[in-house]
Amino acid sequence: xxxxxxxxxxxxxxxxxxxxxxxxxxxxxxxxxxxxxxxxxxxxxxxxxxxxxxxxxxxxxxxxxxxxxxxxxxxxxxxxxxxxxxxxxxxxxxxxxxxxxxxxxxxxxxxxxxxxxxxxxxxxxxxxxxxxxxxxxxxxxxxxxxxxxxxxxxxxxxxxxxxxxxxxxxxxxxxxxxxxxxxxxxxxxxxxxxxxxxxxxxxxxxxxxxxxxxxxxxxxxxxxxxxxxxx
Amino acid sequence: xxxxxxxxxxxxxxxxxxxxxxxxxxxxxxxxxxxxxxxxxxxxxxxxxxxxxxxxxxxxxxxxxxxxxxxxxxxxxxxxxxxxxxxxxxxxxxxxxxxxxxxxxxxxxxxxxxxxxxxxxxxxxxxxxxxxxxxxxxxxxxxxxxxxxxxxxxxxxxxxxxxxxxxxxxxxxxxxxxxxxxxxxxxxxxxxxxxxxxxxxxxxxxxxxxxxxxxxxxxxxxxxxxxxxxx
Numbered sequence: 188x189x190x191x192x193x194x195x196x197x198x199x200x201x202x203x204x205x206x207x208x209x210x211x212x213x214x215x216x217x218x219x220x221x222x223x224x225x226x227x228x229x230x231x232x233x234x235x236x237x238x239x240x241x242x243x244x245x246x247x248x249x250x251x252x253x254x255x256x257x258x259x260x261x262x263x264x265x266x267x268x269x270x271x272x273x274x275x276x277x278x279x280x281x282x283x284x285x286x287x288x289x290x291x292x293x294x295x296x297x298x299x300x301x302x303x304x305x306x307x308x309x310x311x312x313x314x315x316x317x318x319x320x321x322x323x324x325x326x327x328x329x330x331x332x333x334x335x336x337x338x339x340x341x342x343x344x345x346x347x348x349x350x351x352x353x354x355x356x357x358x359x360x361x362x363x364x365x366x367x368x369x370x371x372x373x374x375x376x377x378x379x380x381x382x383x384x385x386x387x388x389x390x391x392x393x394x395x396x397x398x399x400x401x402x403x404x405x406x407x408x409x410x411x412x413x414x415x416x417x418x
Numbered sequence: 419x420x421x422x423x424x425x426x427x428x429x430x431x432x433x434x435x436x437x438x439x440x441x442x443x444x445x446x447x448x449x450x451x452x453x454x455x456x457x458x459x460x461x462x463x464x465x466x467x468x469x470x471x472x473x474x475x476x477x478x479x480x481x482x483x484x485x486x487x488x489x490x491x492x493x494x495x496x497x498x499x500x501x502x503x504x505x506x507x508x509x510x511x512x513x514x515x516x517x518x519x520x521x522x523x524x525x526x527x528x529x530x531x532x533x534x535x536x537x538x539x540x541x542x543x544x545x546x547x548x549x550x551x552x553x554x555x556x557x558x559x560x561x562x563x564x565x566x567x568x569x570x571x572x573x574x575x576x577x578x579x580x581x582x583x584x585x586x587x588x589x590x591x592x593x594x595x596x597x598x599x600x601x602x603x604x605x606x607x608x609x610x611x612x613x614x615x616x617x618x619x620x621x622x623x624x625x626x627x628x629x630x631x632x633x634x635x636x637x638x639x640x641x642x643x644x645x646x647x648x649x
Binding site for chain 2: 250252253254255256258259289290291292293294296297298300301302304305324325327329330333334336337338340341342343
């Protein structure tokens with residue numbers, strides 16, 4: 188008889204990175220629970236991608252939580268600030284981008300922690316990347332380590348000493364090209380994913396925002412065609 | 419001319435503790451922004467209390483954020499599990515109560531952090547108490563310290579080194595009686611607050627759940643009458 192798989196909560200946006208992370212968690216023989224947020228994004232298309240990916244990868248459960256980050260504003264992704272396009276490498280590499288959503292990963296991880304505690308899961312997977320998103324404070328290894336430490340003091344398990352929460356960030360030191368190669372080797376269908384900060388109504392990527400530019404380059408580096416269409 | 423007051427985000431449930439904390443923050447000359455959650459509580463009465471308290475204390479803004487913690491279940495406060503009543507001191511003092519909501523303070527603080535970042539506030543106030551709520555993992559000083567450390571790595575300010583987030587927990591080592599005396603000395607109207615985990619439809623406290631028992635005792639210790647009614 189097989190021993191039961193350990194449960195893991197996987198944060199799934201429906202983008203390239205989180206889709207790859209879900210495949211990695213499944214491949215490591217976790218029973219996966221996918222968690223997606225409707226957080227006031229400009230577009231619902233991202234949620235459709237998350238649903239398709241969760242189904243294609245056979246998660247045990249997929250929950251979409253409504254949280255309205257527009258209440259606070261402060262980011263191009265959740266307010267009327269325009270998404271920047273056609274930025275140079277220098278512009279992309281300097282400072283914190285306007286598409287940074289204040290405390291977003293902290294909020295997402297906190298819901299993942301709540302669900303993990305209810306499920307009895309000790310593992311949370313998050314697709315942050317410190318290379319391509321070096322400008323985001325909440326994508327850095329030192330942030331993840333501090334979050335994990337806090338999480339182990341926040342929960343029942345931490346008090347009772349019965350288990351330990353681990354925040355897995357398997358992509359954190361990978362380039363986009365390496366991420367794509369890793370995902371393809373595990374059978375990920377990137378045709379289901381979307382990456383664009385500002386997609387067209389039919390879901391096609393703009394091809395010009397930072398996220399599209401990094402994705403297109405990643406496929407070039409990986410030496411494989413990007414299966415999605417751009418406007 | 420007066421220098422502008424620094425801004426602070428204050429987590430406000432409309433209960434006795436958070437109402438006292440708001441008075442303390444105002445008294446320390448912060449410009450206060452109150453943050454309340456509709457998180458699948460059994461009753462809306464708590465939100466009415468928060469609104470009245472925020473108005474009475476003259477906050478600059480009061481935001482009520484919808485988050486549905488019922489999605490995950492796992493607590494008597496957000497599911498159909500019965501709220502325990504008439505528990506002995508020994509029962510109240512042992513283990514983590516069923517009214518503990520998984521990762522609740524972690525989620526609440528994460529929204530406060532997002533708002534603080536957008537407002538440019540460096541101060542967050544939270545009414546946790548390590549004495550009366552010793553069973554809650556996320557009311558302990560070591561948890562708050564770990565949260566603060568994480569918060570300073572999570573945010574724009576942390577990366578740029580331009581400011582520092584402080585999580586203030588002025589009640590953390592006070593007894594309920596001391597909290598009430600502190601609030602009364604700052605003019606708090608406890609008649610606007612509610613504490614009960616399972617109030618009657620008209621908002622009166624049950625008088626028997628852990629929260630009511632601790633409140634009633636607190637007023638006895640403070641030597642003043644509790645202005646609210648019980649069933």
